[in-house]
Amino acid sequence: MESFIQNLFAERIGGKNYGKDNKIYKFEKIKRAKREAMEKNPGISLIDFGVGEPDEKAFDVVIAALKKEADDPANRGYSDNGIVEFKAAAVDYMKKVYGVTGLNPETEVIHAIGSKSALAMMPSAFINPGDVALMTVPGYPVFGTHTSWYGGEVYNLPLKKENGFLPDLTGIPGDILKRAKVLVLNYPNNPTGAVADESFYREVIEFARRNSIVVVVDAAYAALVYGGKPFSFLSIPGAKDVGVEIHSLSKAFNMTGWRMAFVVGNELVVRAFADVKDNYDSGQFKAVQKAGAAALQNPDITDKINVKYERRLKKLVALLQRLGFEVEMPGGTFYLYVKIPRGVKGGRRFETAEEFSQFLIKEMLISTVPWDDVEPNVRFSATFEASGIDDEERIMKEVETRLAEYTFEF
Numbered sequence: 001m002e003s004f005i006q007n008l009f010a011e012r013i014g015g016k017n018y019g020k021d022n023k024i025y026k027f028e029k030i031k032r033a034k035r036e037a038m039e040k041n042p043g044i045s046l047i048d049f050g051v052g053e054p055d056e057k058a059f060d061v062v063i064a065a066l067k068k069e070a071d072d073p074a075n076r077g078y079s080d081n082g083i084v085e086f087k088a089a090a091v092d093y094m095k096k097v098y099g100v101t102g103l104n105p106e107t108e109v110i111h112a113i114g115s116k117s118a119l120a121m122m123p124s125a126f127i128n129p130g131d132v133a134l135m136t137v138p139g140y141p142v143f144g145t146h147t148s149w150y151g152g153e154v155y156n157l158p159l160k161k162e163n164g165f166l167p168d169l170t171g172i173p174g175d176i177l178k179r180a181k182v183l184v185l186n187y188p189n190n191p192t193g194a195v196a197d198e199s200f201y202r203e204v205i206e207f208a209r210r211n212s213i214v215v216v217v218d219a220a221y222a223a224l225v226y227g228g229k230p231f232s233f234l235s236i237p238g239a240k241d242v243g244v245e246i247h248s249l250s251k252a253f254n255m256t257g258w259r260m261a262f263v264v265g266n267e268l269v270v271r272a273f274a275d276v277k278d279n280y281d282s283g284q285f286k287a288v289q290k291a292g293a294a295a296l297q298n299p300d301i302t303d304k305i306n307v308k309y310e311r312r313l314k315k316l317v318a319l320l321q322r323l324g325f326e327v328e329m330p331g332g333t334f335y336l337y338v339k340i341p342r343g344v345k346g347g348r349r350f351e352t353a354e355e356f357s358q359f360l361i362k363e364m365l366i367s368t369v370p371w372d373d374v375e376p377n378v379r380f381s382a383t384f385e386a387s388g389i390d391d392e393e394r395i396m397k398e399v400e401t402r403l404a405e406y407t408f409e410f
Ligand SMILES: Cc1ncc(COP(=O)(O)O)c(C=O)c1O
Pocket: 052, 113, 114, 115, 116, 117, 140, 186, 190, 218, 220, 248, 249, 250, 256, 260, 261
């Protein structure tokens, strides 16, 4: 007999039908295809470009700080909305790395237990039923999920190659603009690897002012840039009047599991976020915050991490170009967003990125993440596992050999 609990679920997770939907979602499809390919080809290693997090642990200086601070009884309790040491370190970091000055550590910065949590909580400060959040696609959907859960609506702004993967803010219908309260941006962008420049952000500030819209910049990859300097939205005059930026220690400091991020910028937004957050969690463990401060005091950690990603991305770009793919070095992140081929010579056609990604897994044990939201592309991540440069070279050669078995048509 079915449990009475089945009838109690909220509509936002499927209501009475919760758990009965047999649609298989993207990441589950990838997981199943990987399992099947490995079972069929026990002697061949699977090369995984699908992982969205660093392949190495945090740096020693950060781990040492955690060990020391974890032992200190003063760090034991709830930290509520955060400790001053972390806030001060975040303000210094913004100045040192992004040239953002004049931030008040008391009122304009607050920690979060990862930027995912910050993005999940922020809608409750702004979204009433019927309100709109403007969000870029393809992208990280968390802010949008919670917007819908609050009865709001998500309006998608497609990111296309022809526009440098920047959204077109001029084509949004008037009715949507009237109801829009928040614009969520993410640069350097997951999955496209695109970066936003100063002129785009100036346009964003103007747009936000004109339409009374709060800007939330998800800066999870802000420090991972190639061929340029890390750039903050907040370094532009007027940015602080319209919004906030969310920085994460996950990718830039190899600290995904540690759950440390911070929201910085507009005082009113930070205050509202703090009030909301206070009703969700009681703050990250103070020892983790202090270790996070140690990371922020050592931004050269990111420089070291970047050397590896840049080297790997360059190799991947060159390799894919040799095989005929249209691909360029991304401006930032550790992702490469690759337009799929139309098919293979004398064989299969690919209509969607999902089909191509399944083909790569099943035929050559190469795993990527497909994106079909706007233009069919697969995402390769430079965070694949390799023990040292020689091993990395070996993996690259192996990837090229496997891909070269087919002639792709574009
Ligand atoms: C664009 C984007 N924003 C936010 C996050 C979440 O990062 P965090 O570990 O800080 O929660 C990710 C993680 O993959 C991401 O890709």
